[in-house]
Each structure stands twice: as C-alpha cells, then as structure tokens.
Amino acid sequence: MGTLEMIILIGAFVIFSLIAGLLFAIQQLQKSQESLKKIMKSFERLDEQAKLIVKTDLELNKAQEELDKRLNGLDALQKTSRRITTTLDENEIFQRLDQSLMMNLGFEKNLILIQDKYARLQPRINIGFYEKDIAVIISHIQKNEELLKNLQEGQTFSSGNISHQRKEFINQLFNADYFILSPILTKNGLIGIIFVGNSAYSSSLTEGDEEIISILANQIGQAIENARLFEEAFRASQILETKVKERTQQLAKALEDVQNISKSKSSFISAVSHELRTPLTSIKGYASILMTGKLGDVPEEVKKRLEKINMHSDNLVQFINNLLDISRIESGRVEMNMTKCNLSIMIESVHDLLTPQLKEKNIEWQAHIDPRIPEMLLDQHQVERIFINLVSNAIKFTPQGGTISINAQMNNNAVTIEVSDTGIGIPEKDLTRLFEEFYRVENEINQNVKGTGLGLSLVRKIVQAHKGKIWVTSQVNKGTTFHFTLPIQQ
C-alpha cells in the first residue's frame, strides 16, 4: 500500500471517527436535553405542588389566626364574665371590666355606653376614642330613633350583616371598618350599648365575634340589672331595718313598762296579801274561839254565821295564798324545792285525795302512766298542786257519770302529761286566755260555783318554774285536755 493510500485510509478513518463521534455527541446531547426536559418538568410539577402547599398553608394560617383570636376572645369573655358576675355594685362592674381584658377580645376600639338615671348615655368603658368624639357618638345615637328602636328590639349590628347605608353611618360615626354594635338590655329594656371595632389594617371580623359580643352585652346587662335590683333591695331593707329598729325600741320600752307594772303589781299583791292575811288570821282565830263556846254559849244561829265566817275566811286565805304564790313565782322569790319524786305515786295520792268528789259525781278515774318514766327531780308539793288544780277543775266541769283520765308518756327528755275530762269543754275563743290571772270562762257552771281565776295561772307558773310547757285542747260538749311537760332531771 502506497503512502497516498495510507493517508486516504487514515483520513477516511478519522472522518468516520469524527462522524461517529459527532453522531454520538448529538445522541448524548439529545439525551441530555431529554433529561433536562424531564428535570424541568419535574421542577414545574414541584412548583405546582408548591403552589398547592402555599395555598393550603395560607388557609391553615388564616384558620390558625382566627382560632387564636377566638380563643383569646373566649378567654377574655370567660374572665370578664367571672369578674362582673361576682359583684353587685354597678360601679365595680365597670372597674372590673379591666380594659386590657377588653383588648383581649381582639378589637382596638371598645366603647360601652350606659344610661344614667336621667336615661342619658354615659361612657363607662372607652378604649380608642377621644372624649369629644364620644359626645358626638352619643348625640348621633340618641337622635337616631330607628337605630334605637332596633337596638331596643335586641338587634346586634355587625359590619358583615347590615345594610350599606347603616354600615356607612356606624362606620363614619365610630371610625371603624369592622365593627359590632350590640344592645345592653335588661327586662326593663335598653340600658346601654357596647361597641367594638377595628380599622381596615387590623384583623377583620371572624365567625363567632358577633356571638361573643352579644354574650358579653347580655352578661353586662344582667350584672347591671342584678346590681340595680340589689341596690333597690338594699335600700328597702335599710328602710325596713330602720323601721324595725324603731319598732323594736318602742316594743322594748312597752315591755319595760309592762315589766315595771307587773313588778309593781306583784309587789302590790304581795304587800296587800300580807296585810290582809294578818287581820284575816285574827278574824279566823276569833271566830274559832267564839265557836268553841269558851267565851260563853253561842246560839245556833250565831254558830251558823260563825261557821260561814270561818269558811269564807278559809276561802280568802286560800285565795291570798294563791296570789302570794303567783307573785312569788313571778318575781323569782320562790325556789323550787327539787326532790326525787315518783310520778305514779304522786298521781295516786292525788286520786286518793279527790276520791270523795269523784264518787259524789260518779266520775270514772283512769290513769295510764308510762312504766319507763324514771324518778324525776320535782318540787313535789308544787306539782301536786298542778294535779289537784287540774283534776278539781275537771271534776267541776264533768257531768255525772263522766270520765277523767290521766296519761303520762315519756318523750325523749321530758314527760308529757295529759289530764282529760269528758266535760262541757271550752269555747275556742277562751282557750288563749285561759291561763291569764283572774280570767274565768263564762259558762253556767262558773256562774254558780265560786272561783278565784288564779288556779290555772298558778298551774302555768309552776310548770314554767319546772322549765316545762302547758297548753290546752278542747271541744265544746266533748271535753277538755290539759297537756303539760316536765323535763326529766334525774
């Protein structure tokens, strides 16, 4: 092979190699371009996904912001409510409506106007308004009858739910783009308004803002109503208290007078009784001496008169003794001589004592004594007088063939004793006065039988001296029961 041929062969090889290399490079470039296209497509897809992410993120952020605002609002509402509902002082309500707390509701402007006693709106909370602006706001609101009517009806206005015209009016009046205007109502109607608002730069209203402000307005209304009711009640109670005080003083004075009179009466009775008893003893003594005949024979007619003198003297002594006893017990001069007594035996002895009178009227005697009753600390003599008085009265007012019964029952720390008869009974009108001194029920028997009107009074005094109680129940023509209690003091 010649040199030329070699050169041609090498040249052909080089050209072939170059062509092959070029073809390979073109192929690689095409591949790279395809890869780049794929990468670019991937980027585009990535960008589309990024747009989706941004959109979602924006929504999430907005939701988060609204949620934060709502939580802050609810937190502020809860704190505000707790503060204002725990006071009954109207001024304190607004002191407690801490302004920084109001700010947490999420509005840069807050205004609460409340009517004074002349029904003029007065600012009670003001954040973000000049005083001169408030005067203008009040003037415009009070002139706008339609707005006042709507507020009176409980309508809340928010920038999102009202007519353009009204929105413009409120917007210009309060200088706020986003706002809520809510009435503060009580059962007597509109007493004020609450306004909250933000400018266009701040956050707009979120769902639920209107409800939060309405709730707050309601709570302020309730708190004010409670405070005003309390104020009225407090004033009324003060007037009442003054009246009660005056009346109590009058009654205390009257009681003191009565006590003084009673004391004077007791002293008088005591003195008079003593003074009467001495000459009466002499009268009775001389009458007895005369009756014995030691001073000479006494004619039968004189003797009869002397016996009457003797009998009436005894009655008078008995009367005076009762009076003295009452007087002593009342004045506390008689001390009960407390000894251990067996109630059953005591009742039996009273029965023995009065058996002749019972038999005379053929009255049946019944006694039911609770066997659980222990020995009691009593003034035996005085308690016997209770039974004698009550049973004697029962005999007096029970017709022939009637029944008198005594029941004694243990009740906790006391014994309740009932003395019942089947007598004529006592009219209801007399029951309350029965234990008064010198009071006698007007009936046929009392008109014919003498009495002092002191027996039941004395009985009550004795029961009370034993720290017991006495009362009476009765039905006309059926009978009467005297109930009394005696504490068990062992």
Added chain:
Amino acid sequence: MSSQIGIGFSSHLDAEQAATEAILQAQIGLGSPNIDLIILLSTIHYDPQTVIQSIHQTIHCKKLIGCSTAGIILSESVQTRGIAILAMVSDDIHVGISSIENLDKINLEDAGKELARNILSDFGPHSRQIFLSFIDGQIADYSSLLKGLQGIFGNIFPIIGAGSSDDLRLEKTFQFYQNHTSRYSANGLILGGQINVGIGAGHGWRPLGKPRIITKTEKNIIKEIDGKKAALLYEQYFEDKALDLYSTGLNQMTILYPLGVYIEGNKEYLLRNAIQGLEDGSIICQGDVPSGAEVHIMIGNKESCRNAALEAAQEAKKNLFGKPAKLVIIIESMSRLKLLGRMAHQEIAIIKQIFGATTPLLGMYSNGEICPFESVDKFKKPLIQNESIVILAIG
C-alpha cells in the same frame, strides 16, 4: 466589679402610669438608685413623648435608647401591649450610645458612618465587644446603613440590629434616644469591657418550589427573576392575594412567605421580605439582593421556628465559652409572632431552658434584623435578615 440588671414591665393603659410602673419595677430589680443604661421598648399604644418624659421624671439615667415594637418578650410571657424597661448599672461593662436622625433625607451609608463614629467617641478607648442598633422599620434600605457602620467598625465586627415595628402598618414606628423620640432615625449602643458576648441566630424557613435566578437587581430592589418581572413570582403562587404586594404596609403573604436567596457558602438562606411591589413589577426588599443568585419562595412552620430558636440559643450559649449569661436579649421578627400566634411563648420557654430560668431576659418583635451570618470562610459577617431570631447573651 459587678453588674446589676433590672427588668420592668407594665401594660397599664395610661402611658404615664405604664412608664412609671415599668421603671420603678426595673429599679427595684436593679437594687440601685443609679442607672447607667436603659433599653426602652414600647408598643405603639402609648404616646412615646409621654413615656420618655415620665421615665426621666421618675429616675435619673445616664444613657437611654430604645424603639417601638410589635410585641415584648418577657421571661414569663409575650405581650402585645405594654412598656418594658431594661435598666443596668455596671462597673465592668462599658457603654457608648448615639443616634442619627432624618434617615429619609440623607445618604444612608454616610449616616451609618456618622452613627458609628459618634458611638465610638462616646464609648471611649475601651475594648468593644458588640454593637446593638435600633433602626426605624420604615427605612427600606438597611444595607447602605449597615455598609456605613461596617466601614467604621470593620466588616466582621459583631453587629446586631432590630428594625422598629408597630402593628404591621409601618406607620407609627419610632425610636427613643436619651430624652426625646424620633422617626426615620437609628440609634445604637456599643458594649465592651470585661464581658463575654454570645450571639446565635436562625430562622427555620425552608425553600419551596423550583429554584429561580435573580436576573436583574438594583441594591435592595429585585427587578427581574428568570428574566421576567419579579412580582410575577408572587403572582404565580398567590394569584389574587398577590395584589396585597402593591398596598402599603406589610401583609400576611409577604411576611409569612419571604424570598429566600441562596448565597454560596452560607449555612442558611438569606431571607428578604418583599416590602412593596412597584408598578413595573419590581419588588422592594429590606436589604440588598445580589444579582445572579438563586431565589425561592420560603415557608416556615411552628416546629421549624422552635428548632431555629433552640439552635440559636445553643449557639449563643456556646459562644460564651462557659461563662454564665448575665442577660439575654432577643430580637425576633414580628412575622414569627404572627406565625406562632398563641404559641409564641413556647419559643421563649425553649430559650429559657438553655440559659436558665433566672437569667434576666428581654426581647422585642422587629421588622428586619441584622446579625452575623456564618459562612464557609469561618467569619461571621453581619447581614440583613428577615423572619429571624437573634439571641444576644452577655456573660
């Protein structure tokens, strides 16, 4: 040689009352009638002039700086209304302060240089450790100001800064300096002396979607991305909501989804809030944006925020080299407050766990942050950030 620190806070509605309560509380914590330095933070609900007058009527203090904020970070809570005061008296911490005003009218780089010179003059010949600045949040171009500061301090000197904030409207921001208040101003303080300083920062935002290239910029204005008008990026992702970009004031969209610029060698993406969209489709950012850089829409969530806070706190603590923290100052983007909402205090609880429950802690929610940014060259060069948490621990 000792330092005492007292922190006071009040949310009283009346400015005078709130300021008085806060300063008295801080003074009680301080345990001293003399105060060397006050850092004053106030939400915009108070008249700043009344606040500062009330403080000066109540106590005598040598140096005072501060600014408005969207919220105050306290040891136990996060407050969106109130006045907080950090009062300090110290034998071993040296302080220098200064302020510069009319930033809307003068060259910002020159302003930064002047501010730095004045502060150094006030500070004196001590060893300086950290510069802390409060810059009006309404200033769009932090980068020029930072460039001026770095021109004097040196470009790796630790600088942290906070843009004063309000309620996201960017209308009412203000600064406190000594006995007066101002807008469109910046103030700052240098701390130095026998102290250790630990700084940690992070944001936790992550890139979303396909990468794009910033093809045309002019300082802090992004003109084109992928050869198209820059605003198209937001329009593609947010459709009708992107119209917010053209309104004044920050809106939810731009502070929750900032632009993330990938800088070769940096550990984290550089975040830029789109402050405003221009009619030609350009986007104004708070700091410079490099042309040719890769950019993403960024997204964050509560967990990533909390993790970033934890890492920042750990980093700040690590930089104290074993010295316990006497004070922790937190500068945190208000976008994080917006994102975390009611859970904002959880982030603070994490930081407290790192430094201990009794360490005094005060912080603010800012509009724009400056902090040293870790890069592959091992130097931490201060940069403008958004959506970040910056933790300064002084030991």
